[in-house]
Amino acid sequence: MDTWIPITAQELEALLERELSRCSDEQRQYFTRISTGLREAKIERFGLIENVFVVAQDKGIALYYEDVEEGFNLSPLTMDGAIASPGWEGWELHHALYHLAAQVS
Incomplete structure (x- = not known):
């Protein structure tokens, strides 16, 4: 059985760079405007409190x-900065940016 290991900030930064290269110019500009840098946030998973990285925020x-x-x-x-509604979409960045822009417009 594989043991799950959380992603590191360095790994996520590299992933973001790769994912941003697949985004449209408009999506890259949008991401630049709303980027928060990597910021840890609490998330509840199966009754346990763990951390994820928030990478951007809009409205x-x-x-x-x-x-x-x-x-x-x-x-x-x-109110304390934790993930309120954990999701399981697992989108690529360009899909997530598309859905975020649609949700806040």
Whole structure:
């Protein structure tokens, strides 16, 4: 059985660079405007509190990397900055940016 190991900030930065290269110019500009840098946020997974990295935020909706599902998700944040509604979409970055832009417009 494989043991799950959380993604590191360095690994996620490299992944973001690769994923951004696959985005349209408009999506890259949007990401630049809403990027938060890598910021840890609490997330509840199966009754346990763990951490994920928020990478961007627009109008109260966070774009974060879900390293269990190995993809990007969207969620509002709680008052203390935790992921309010964990998702399981596991999108590539360009898909997540598309959905985020549509959700906040």
